[in-house]
Amino acid sequence: DAGVIQSPRHEVTEMGQEVTLRCKPISGHDYLFWYRQTMMRGLELLIYFNNNVPIDDSGMPEDRFSAKMPNASFSTLKIQPSEPRDSAVYFCASSFGTSSEQYFGPGTRLTVT
């Protein structure tokens, strides 16, 4: 299996622009998680889905952030408008059933100038 796939790997954008991060989970996994990692705040869970349905979005920082999962093999995290404080590495992870073993993608490093 190719593992969790994220794109792009790096994104540099200007403040105010829309940013879309993409994730393809491992085939057959029914849970998908979006995390944000910064030096100051560590690893934060933003939102997670089960069978394409958002279950808990309490970690989404504000209305500028939105996430969708239109099907079992694709999810997006969108930031509109982006701000410099959104600069971070964003990880997608997936898991199967109740194993709780999450498999992480390589991350997208976002820089907002």
Place this chain on the structure above:
Amino acid sequence: GDSVTQMEGPVTLSEEAFLTINCTYTATGYPSLFWYVQYPGEGLQLLLKATKADDKGSNKGFEATYRKETTSFHLEKGSVQVSDSAVYFCARTQGGSEKLVFGKGTKLTVNP
């Protein structure tokens, strides 16, 4: 609420030294416990896990034992290598969900 506390780093060791990274968790429910490792520029990888008290997880020479009486899950390795240099995260499941609660991470550097 559910939380995990790890020893603060960074930790610097010489090759072949003994490694311990402490991790304690809040004693709510019956969590599963995990250690993840993050190599530079990569995502987190599951290193080992334990699902109930007294279980020992092991992988690549690393071990950790689920200690309910001390609410601990310390990571150990008898002889570290330069290639073990990474950030290590302790995590627990959060009751009633598939969420994981992560510690802040401990950076390990192993010098030749």
